[in-house]
Amino acid sequence: MQTEKWWQKAVVYQVYPKSFQDSNHDGIGDIRGIIQRLDYIKQLGVDVIWLNPIYKSPDIDGGYDISDYQDINPTFGSMADFDELLSKAHAMGLKIIMDLVVNHSSSQHDWFQKSLASSEPDNDYRDYYVWRDPVDGHEPNNWGSFFSGPAWTYDEKSGQYYLHLFAKEQPDLNWDNPKVRHSIFDMMNWWAAKGIDGFRMDVISLISKPDGLPDAPITGDSIFGNAGDAVANGPHVHEYLKEMNTKVLSKHDWMTVGETAGVTISEAQKYANKDGSELNMVFEFEHVGLDSNTNPALGKWSDRKAGLPELRENLVKWQQALSGKAWNSLYWNNHDQPRVVSRFGNDSPKFRELSAKMLAALLHFMQGTPYIYQGEELGMTNAYFDTINQYQDLETINAYQELVVTEKLVTEETMLKYFQSKSRDNARTPMQWDTSSNAGFSDTTPWLETNPNYQAINAKAALDNPDSIFYFYQKLIKLRHQLPVITDGTFKLLPDNEQDDHIFAYTRTNSETTLLIIANFTSDTITRNYDVPKAAQLLIQNYTDDQETTIRPYEVKVYQY
Numbered sequence: 001m002q003t004e005k006w007w008q009k010a011v012v013y014q015v016y017p018k019s020f021q022d023s024n025h026d027g028i029g030d031i032r033g034i035i036q037r038l039d040y041i042k043q044l045g046v047d048v049i050w051l052n053p054i055y056k057s058p059d060i061d062g063g064y065d066i067s068d069y070q071d072i073n074p075t076f077g078s079m080a081d082f083d084e085l086l087s088k089a090h091a092m093g094l095k096i097i098m099d100l101v102v103n104h105s106s107s108q109h110d111w112f113q114k115s116l117a118s119s120e121p122d123n124d125y126r127d128y129y130v131w132r133d134p135v136d137g138h139e140p141n142n143w144g145s146f147f148s149g150p151a152w153t154y155d156e157k158s159g160q161y162y163l164h165l166f167a168k169e170q171p172d173l174n175w176d177n178p179k180v181r182h183s184i185f186d187m188m189n190w191w192a193a194k195g196i197d198g199f200r201m202d203v204i205s206l207i208s209k210p211d212g213l214p215d216a217p218i219t220g221d222s223i224f225g226n227a228g229d230a231v232a233n234g235p236h237v238h239e240y241l242k243e244m245n246t247k248v249l250s251k252h253d254w255m256t257v258g259e260t261a262g263v264t265i266s267e268a269q270k271y272a273n274k275d276g277s278e279l280n281m282v283f284e285f286e287h288v289g290l291d292s293n294t295n296p297a298l299g300k301w302s303d304r305k306a307g308l309p310e311l312r313e314n315l316v317k318w319q320q321a322l323s324g325k326a327w328n329s330l331y332w333n334n335h336d337q338p339r340v341v342s343r344f345g346n347d348s349p350k351f352r353e354l355s356a357k358m359l360a361a362l363l364h365f366m367q368g369t370p371y372i373y374q375g376e377e378l379g380m381t382n383a384y385f386d387t388i389n390q391y392q393d394l395e396t397i398n399a400y401q402e403l404v405v406t407e408k409l410v411t412e413e414t415m416l417k418y419f420q421s422k423s424r425d426n427a428r429t430p431m432q433w434d435t436s437s438n439a440g441f442s443d444t445t446p447w448l449e450t451n452p453n454y455q456a457i458n459a460k461a462a463l464d465n466p467d468s469i470f471y472f473y474q475k476l477i478k479l480r481h482q483l484p485v486i487t488d489g490t491f492k493l494l495p496d497n498e499q500d501d502h503i504f505a506y507t508r509t510n511s512e513t514t515l516l517i518i519a520n521f522t523s524d525t526i527t528r529n530y531d532v533p534k535a536a537q538l539l540i541q542n543y544t545d546d547q548e549t550t551i552r553p554y555e556v557k558v559y560q561y
């Protein structure tokens with residue numbers, strides 16, 4: 001494996017700027033707030049910061065609707081603030097990767113405004129987006145938007161529909177048009193000249209639409225087809241990424257990660273192949289899809305818990321299949337996912353810290369590039385909002401409207417439970433810095449309610465406690481930097497572990513050493529004998545003593561020999 005690449009040993013910290021730190025009393029996080037907190041990020045020991053979109057945007061979808069790719073949203077600050085953030089981060093040895101959102105733009109983008117202006121052949125911008133005539137007076141096909149409703153919106157003026165896989169304010173760019181690709185590549189090179197360290201590429205697996213835009217398979221009793229399945233890994237996606245690689249990526253010592261919704265193992269081996277002709281790594285979704293509803297009409301909305309056997313089977317499959325062939329991201333959390341300690345761990349006061357550490361260690365000893373989402377290092381929990389009015393996320397609000405109000409597929413009470421498990425806002429509540437008002441995030445009411453548990457769960461308390469989750473993460477990051485086996489070792493599930501309902505146990509081995517990771521996924525006390533060699537050294541533990549064959553609730557231990 002090409003273990004010489006810097007991003008294979010790196011750990012990424014994801015900052016959601018809107019919720020990280022407010023510096024100017026408007027209740028919204030901003031770039032100067034991030035600058036104020038760089039010391040904190042540095043102390044954790046990570047190598048790279050991934051910034052969610054900070055570009056100019058009407059902010060229909062958390063900034064994933066960009067109206068100017070080369071300007072900063074004034075709510076977040078100015079380009080001068082960004083330049084300062086970048087140079088200060090670099091001076092501290094931190095790299096910054098930006099979010100590249102080019103499957104779609106905002107409907108307010110100049111390109112779309114020009115596209116809208118006329119459907120005449122002399123309008124160069126018409127073909128920047130995907131326009132189609134109605135079919136039998138209806139949408140051109142049955143595709144549903146990820147955010148509810150059809151993926152097509154009708155334009156009275158031209159009598160045509162435009163495609164938007166997400167909100168109607170997020171029209172899909174037409175990647176089959178070489179002018180679109182060149183405009184995007186120019187924009188990327190413009191950011192390169194500023195000295196950024198790479199891009200995380202939003203839904204990059206969706207950019208190439210299937211020829212003829214055929215109907216998608218219907219799942220459940222929806223009238224819409226699943227556009228995600230129909231569009232992911234389209235016919236030209238690898239060709240377009242290779243072109244991007246030639247024209248942009250290969251010129252820079254960057255880290256590139258493709259957010260690849262709907263990626264399979266064999267597709268991942270192409271996106272993130274080790275010849276480096278496309279992207280450095282994929283960011284896949286299978287393990288965070290396991291607890292979706294068993295009724296396909298409800299999609300992700302459920303309060304089901306994924307069991308250890310299915311989660312383990314999935315993680316192990318990816319470890320083994322990409323080994324030596326391609327590179328993966330390791331993550332439990334991001335701005336779209338519920339908090340991991342509430343999802344796969346146990347966020348009760350008794351077990352929150354133990355289970356957060358167990359989950360951290362389990363993931364951080366695997367092969368891949370780990371991502372830590374802001375607040376994960378504190379064991380921040382889901383928001384547990386009680387009413388629909390507390391939510392700000394459009395995916396959540398649209399799902400409520402569609403599934404509760406219009407289609408009446410679920411009761412309000414049930415849907416609110418599902419939101420407590422799965423809403424994206426669970427990850428987006430303000431960062432919990434200290435016990436002062438609004439958790440030290442802002443001195444005025446934040447854009448999204450602060451989780452009241454900030455009195456107990458906050459960065460100040462974590463930094464004051466040598467046993468905190470924060471320092472546990474710090475240790476995991478340090479070990480990754482020190483021990484090559486974490487990057488290059490062979491992954492092996494312990495032979496008797498396949499059916500185990502309680503314990504996840506695996507080894508990583510290279511020519512020098514072996515690591516043995518044993519994690520109890522449950523609140524039960526378990527007896528297992530792993531015949532750990534006498535000379536083995538205990539590298540990591542989340543209890544203060546080691547009882548060898550007794551594995552306590554949410555215990556994790558890592559031995560080296």
Ligand code: ISL
Nearest residue numbers: 061062064146166202203261300336424
């Ligand atoms: O968030 C999801 C499930 O709740 C996913 O379906 C998500 O929409 C998908 O992974 C794509 O996410 C990315 O693109 C979206 C944006 O809303 C997300 O925040 C972003 O991470 C559209 O740009």
Ligand code: CA
Nearest residue numbers: 022024028030
């Ligand atoms: Ca602000």
